[in-house]
Every structure is written in structure tokens, then in C-alpha cells.
Amino acid sequence: MCGGSRFLDVGPEYNPGLVSLIPRLICAGGSLSGQLFQAMRQSIIDGASDTAAELAQQALAIGVDPLEAVNQGFAAGITFAGDQFGCGQMFLPDLLASAEAMKAAINILEPEMLKRGSQREALGKIILGTARGDIHDIGKNLVATILSASGFQIFDLGTSVTPEEFVAKAKEVDADIVGISALLTTTMAGQKAVIEALDRNGLRPRVKAIIGGAAVTQKWAAEIGADGYSRNAIDALELAKNLMSKVMNKGTAQA
Amino acid sequence: MRPRIQLLTPELIGRILCEAFELLMSPGVRVGSAPVVELLRSAGVEVNDGVARVPEQLVRNCMASAPRDFNLYNRSGEKAVHYGGDDVHFDPGSCCVQMLDPDTLEARPSETRDLVRLIQVTESLPQFAAQSTAVVCNDAPSAIGDLYRLLVVLQHSHKPVVTGSFSAAGLQGMIDLLAADSGSQDNLRKKPRAVFDVCPSPPLNWSEFGSHNLLELARAGVPAEIVSMPLAGGTAPVTLVGSVTQHAAEVLAGITLHQLAGPGSPVVWGGAPAIFDMRTGGAPMGAVETAMLNMACAEVGKHLGLPTHGYLVATDSKFVDAQAGAESARSAMLGALTGINMISGAGMLESLACHSVEKLVIDAESIASAYRLVRGVETRGATLATAMFAQTGLSGEFLKLKETRAHFRQEQHLPSPVIDRSARGSEPPSDAFTRARARVNELVSQYQKPSFPEDVLRKYQSIVEREADRAGVASALSGD
Numbered sequence A: 001m002c003g004g005s006r007f008l009d010v011g012p013e014y015n016p017g018l019v020s021l022i023p024r025l026i027c028a029g030g031s032l033s034g035q036l037f038q039a040m041r042q043s044i045i046d047g048a049s050d051t052a053a054e055l056a057q058q059a060l061a062i063g064v065d066p067l068e069a070v071n072q073g074f075a076a077g078i079t080f081a082g083d084q085f086g087c088g089q090m091f092l093p094d095l096l097a098s099a100e101a102m103k104a105a106i107n108i109l110e111p112e113m114l115k116r117g118s119q120r121e122a123l124g125k126i127i128l129g130t131a132r133g134d135i136h137d138i139g140k141n142l143v144a145t146i147l148s149a150s151g152f153q154i155f156d157l158g159t160s161v162t163p164e165e166f167v168a169k170a171k172e173v174d175a176d177i178v179g180i181s182a183l184l185t186t187t188m189a190g191q192k193a194v195i196e197a198l199d200r201n202g203l204r205p206r207v208k209a210i211i212g213g214a215a216v217t218q219k220w221a222a223e224i225g226a227d228g229y230s231r232n233a234i235d236a237l238e239l240a241k242n243l244m245s246k247v248m249n250k251g252t253a254q255a
Numbered sequence B: 001m002r003p004r005i006q007l008l009t010p011e012l013i014g015r016i017l018c019e020a021f022e023l024l025m026s027p028g029v030r031v032g033s034a035p036v037v038e039l040l041r042s043a044g045v046e047v048n049d050g051v052a053r054v055p056e057q058l059v060r061n062c063m064a065s066a067p068r069d070f071n072l073y074n075r076s077g078e079k080a081v082h083y084g085g086d087d088v089h090f091d092p093g094s095c096c097v098q099m100l101d102p103d104t105l106e107a108r109p110s111e112t113r114d115l116v117r118l119i120q121v122t123e124s125l126p127q128f129a130a131q132s133t134a135v136v137c138n139d140a141p142s143a144i145g146d147l148y149r150l151l152v153v154l155q156h157s158h159k160p161v162v163t164g165s166f167s168a169a170g171l172q173g174m175i176d177l178l179a180a181d182s183g184s185q186d187n188l189r190k191k192p193r194a195v196f197d198v199c200p201s202p203p204l205n206w207s208e209f210g211s212h213n214l215l216e217l218a219r220a221g222v223p224a225e226i227v228s229m230p231l232a233g234g235t236a237p238v239t240l241v242g243s244v245t246q247h248a249a250e251v252l253a254g255i256t257l258h259q260l261a262g263p264g265s266p267v268v269w270g271g272a273p274a275i276f277d278m279r280t281g282g283a284p285m286g287a288v289e290t291a292m293l294n295m296a297c298a299e300v301g302k303h304l305g306l307p308t309h310g311y312l313v314a315t316d317s318k319f320v321d322a323q324a325g326a327e328s329a330r331s332a333m334l335g336a337l338t339g340i341n342m343i344s345g346a347g348m349l350e351s352l353a354c355h356s357v358e359k360l361v362i363d364a365e366s367i368a369s370a371y372r373l374v375r376g377v378e379t380r381g382a383t384l385a386t387a388m389f390a391q392t393g394l395s396g397e398f399l400k401l402k403e404t405r406a407h408f409r410q411e412q413h414l415p416s417p418v419i420d421r422s423a424r425g426s427e428p429p430s431d432a433f434t435r436a437r438a439r440v441n442e443l444v445s446q447y448q449k450p451s452f453p454e455d456v457l458r459k460y461q462s463i464v465e466r467e468a469d470r471a472g473v474a475s476a477l478s479g480d
């Protein structure tokens, strides 16, 4: 996706005033959903929360399946934004605005999805926090933003989190992955402590543990038995997706 | 005339302070620990749900008790660094977790041997008025990593030290180590050898760890350097001036806590402000805007008559390359022209994560050039040129003049062989990194380790053992 325009190629029919056109399009029996989905995508890329919410409302009003609106419309926008960010075409404030717009749309669609029992499956549940004694959280927040924008459900426990807190949350929400960030050489020991606590509580290998932070190395990850480590937020997304496929495979194998 | 550079007008500084005082009342400052809350309440400050509203008058009273200047002393008890006025000093950056290996050009976890090499080179270079606890030693137990770094520096150096602790529990051991070095706690207070960096957490948060250390340093009378690090656009307003305002509020809150705990204790208006990289979320230390933030923050501190500090001469490059040279040299000049008392950061790569001793010797040349620049264009003798022309006429034989011989050393900075000004000869020319490697080897081979009385070494040992016990790690550390 790198090198592309920040704007999706929405085709010659694209009209930014689409929202107001919807009733007319319906009457004319035009290919509404295609254009609507494109507008939804664009609203996310533009980080336009109001437009995204309005489009979500319109979709409900004309009976579009909310899950389809997410999957074919809004989610395509956030994937595009994530890709563009990954290759340096979009910037953090843009990405955050896209994530906000996504939230605005989901907030509107969620009650209807619940009603229909068609909840959108999250890619996985991930607990994040920085190790005990560590207050550096910029990197962890970035990882949370990217993962959540890409469809993971994130439970962010904040900074200086104890092993017990990680374990309790992992049990409470039945997490798939626990991610521990540490920026200080002194707090990296806290990553080990969390992994040990997960082991002690019998949560691993079902729950995967991943780590990251400026001083963290592959060697350290191997030494403490982490299931993965990544140098940056974009790689963390790949890592989480790969681990989820293992979690899923195991699930099927055991079933 | 000393050349200087000024980014803020007095009027703008007035507005910055005015808004900083407003921020201290609303939204207020988050304070992490019960002792801090107690201290503030006893001074009449309202603290609700961990947020203090600090009134301007209290801050001003506390600023009035903070010293305008103070000195750091070397191991022989001589003044070596003057924090105050327009004096400018440099020290290598602190606390890197990695070291650039000059053979493989890879960043690898830093170890004791790296710290020793950095100390040896810093010790020999007059550009560095102070040492720093430059890297974390990954071969020592991390639970006492901060103490261990200081031990290694004290055992290898005469110079003052810029240091810091990684946790609240780690501080006392470090103060004790310095007291052992000075002979007693009282000597340390009278002639401090070290200054401790202490960081608030942006925005406007004096965490439990930071505030604990600030209060303890104030009580011990050991200088504290408040290193506020707003990241413009990420953890602070995106405008440079907005971040400078947040910085001022964070440091003012710090000075208030510090002076309430130890009135008259030395404290520095310091910082490592940076912009926030909108692609990576990183803190680009080599960006010109980062330098501008450091300059502007220091200008506010100078306006208040306080000793100042900044984080410059560092780069975001991973190698000792053209980017590293350009970014570091530029900010060394800008910091010196601003008159910042202590400028930390030389030797650092990768946004403060990685050190390079080769970069340190190259940075030393930039620093020497910055010092030269700050001395400005001076006049010597009664005439500027005519007296010399009276001797040479039109012959052009200036090399023969006694004035030439007498003054060229002041007029020109004479660089070390790190800087190539040679004419091309039969040997193939080398690049700066190759020359820097040779220079490092030369300085290391000339270095002589100071000797210590047995009783001081024993005191060091017992403090390290005590702290190792406290932290639950096996000690047997020598720091040698």
C-alpha cells in the first residue's frame, strides 16, 4: 500500500456530499452500498468522526447490515490508515483521528449488532501495561493504538503494573495475549516476573506473553521464555496476528 | 562582546510564566506520594484526589530561597563546575542502555568495560567539565545498576559527576557512596561532587519516584537537576511555546517541592524537552526544534536567575555519520550561545538510547568550536591591525611576528587529529570515524587510574554490599 495516495480511489461517482444524497440514490435504485461503503472508508481515513457517525446512522436507517457496514466500510478505512501509517504516509495525529472516527461509527452500530447477535469478532484480547516501577508509556500507548485500530480488543492497565494485576486481568477477560513493555534495564526484570506469574497461575501456554521496549532484545525474550518480542509497534501487530493464529490452531486442535 | 542568541523576548517570557502559574492552579499538578501531599498541605496547598493546586505566591517564595548559583567540586575538593550566570559546561549524555560497537557497527547492550572507556576518554578531554554515569552496565545486577554505575565512575575519575537514580530505593545508596567519596555527609553537602537528574512525568506529574528523590536530595543538600521532558505534540502542547510553558510549570512545581523540603538546597532549572516524532512517537533529540526548546526553556530559567541545564549534542542517527555530526555540532553551538550552564548529551546516538565513545571525541571537537565561538571576536593590544602592519609593511610576513606566536593559540581553536585539515599526502586519507577510533585508543592508553586510600575502598564495598542485600542480589562487585 506504500507510496499510494492518502485518499482511496473512490471512483468517479464519489461525491463527498453522499450522505445527503442517500435518499435520492435509494429512489433511483443506484448501487448504493458500494458508494456508501466507500464514503465510510473515506470518513475513517479523513478522521472525520461526525461524518462516520452520520454514515453509520444512515446505514441503519436504510437497513444496511451493521456488521457489513463495519467490515466492508469502516474497517477497510482503518486498515488503509494503518498501512499508510506503517509506511510513513500518515502521521500519528491522523491515525488517532481515524481511530476516533472508527469508534464513533462503532458506537452507533453496536446496539444494532447486539440486537442481531452479529457482534464483530475482535482479532483477539490483549492486555497491555508497563512493568512494575516503569513509568515510560509512550511506546506502549503506540502499540495499543495500532493493535486496537487493527481490530484487537485492548485492555490497557497503564504504567507500573504488578505481575498480580496482569494475571488478574488476564483471568478476568480471558485474554489471548499479555504484553509487557519496559524501558528501563531495572524494570525488565518485571517482564520476567509477569511471565513467571502467568506460568504459576497455569495461564500459559494458552495465554501468550509478548514484550518490548528500548533495551529489550531477542536474547532477553528467549531467556525469560516470552512468546514473542518486537522492536516497534508495527512489528507488534504482525507478532500479535501470528500468535493469534497459534492460539486459534491450538483451540481447534484441542476441540 | 560575547555572542549570544535569544529566542524569547522578555515580554514572551512574562506570558510563559504567567500561563505556567495558571497551569499550576488549573489543571494543577499530579503528585504521587503521601509525603509530598503532606508537605504541600502543610504549606497551605490544596490537594484533592492527588492533584495539587499550587499558588503563585508559594512558588515565588520557594524560588527566592533557591540558590542563584552553586559549584560542583572534583575529587580533590576544588571547584570544577560553576552552575550560574552564563557559564557553559558540557558532560557526556547519561544512562544509555546500548553501546555502538566500533568493529561491528552494531548497538549491543552496554557493559562495565564500555563505561570505563567512556570515563577514561572524558577524563582526558578538557571539553568535558564533568563525568556522567554514561551507560548502564548490563553485566552487573540490574537491581543496583544505578549505584554500580556511580561506583565505577568514582573509582575512575577526578571530575564532578552528573548522575541519577532509577528508583526511589536506589537513591540513598548513591548518596552514601558520594558521602564516602567526600569523607562525610557534611563534606558532601558543603562541596558536592555530583548533581542528580530527577524527572517529572509529562504532563504536570511529579510521580512517586520523582518526587521522593527530589525531596530526599533537598534534605541531603545534594544538588538536584530537574529534567523536565515535555514532548511537543505527544505529552505536551504541539507548539514550541506551549511546551516551554508546560516545562516551566513542571520545573516551578519541582522547585517548590524541593525548597519546601530543603530551603536553600541547590536546584537546577534543567530539561530534556523535545518535539514528538509524528511518524514513530520517538523523541528526536537531534531536531533543530528540540534544540530550540532547550534554548527557550533555559532562557526562562535564566530570566528567573536560576542555574540551567539542557540536553543537546545528541543525535537520532544509529551511526557516527554525517547526520550525527551535523545534529550534534549544531546543538552544541546553540546551547553555548544560549549560555546554558550544563549541557548533557555528547556521545549519544539513537535518541538517548545508545552511546559511542568515538562520537564523544568528535563531539568534543564541536564543543571546542562552540567554546571558541562564544569567546567571540576579541581585541588584543592597542590597535587592531596597524601595529602589525607597521612591522611587516607590505611584505606579508605575518608568520614571523611575535604577535602571531603570542596570540594564535587564543585566536584559533587547534583541533585534535580527529579533525582533518591535512594536505593530501602519500597515505590515503581517512574518514572521521577512523580518526576518532585512533584518538580514543590514544586517550585510553594515556589514561591513569586514580589511586584510593584503602579505607575509602572499604567504605564503597560495604555500601555496595548493603545495597545488594537490600535489593536481594549477590554483590561481589568491585567496579574495577
Ligand code: B1M
Residues within 6 Å of the ligand: A128, A133, A134, A135, A136, A137, A138, A139, A140, A142, A143, A178, A179, A180, A181, A182, A183, A184, A185, A186, A210, A211, A212, A213, A214, A215, A229, A230, A231, A232, A233, A234, A236, B094, B095, B096, B097, B136, B145, B164, B165, B166, B167, B197, B198, B199, B200, B201, B202, B209, B228, B229, B235, B280, B281, B282, B283, B350, B351, B352, B353
Ligand atoms: C508488549 O509488546 C510490546 C511490543 C513492542 C513494544 C512494547 C511492548 N513497548 C515498546 N515497544 C516498541 O514499540 C514502541 C513503538 O514503536 C517502541 O517503544 P519505545 O518506548 O522504545 O519508543 C517510543 C515510541 C519513544 N521512546 C520513548 O518514549 C522513550 C524515550 C526516552 C528518551 C525516555 C523518555 C521519553 C522519558 N523518560 Co526515560 N527515556 C528514555 C528513552 C530513550 C530511548 N530512546 O528509548 C530512557 C529509557 N529513560 C531512561 C531513564 C534513566 C529515565 N527515564 C525516566 C523518565 C522519563 C520521562 C518521564 C521524562 C519520559 C517518559 C514519558 C512517558 N510518558 O513515557 C526516569 C525513569 C522513571 C521510571 N521509574 O520509569 C529515568 C530513570 C530518569 C531519571 N533519572 O529520573 C534511560 C534508561 C536507563 C535504564 N536504566 O534503562 C533512557 C534510555 C534515556 C537515557 N539515556 O537516560 C518500541 O520499543
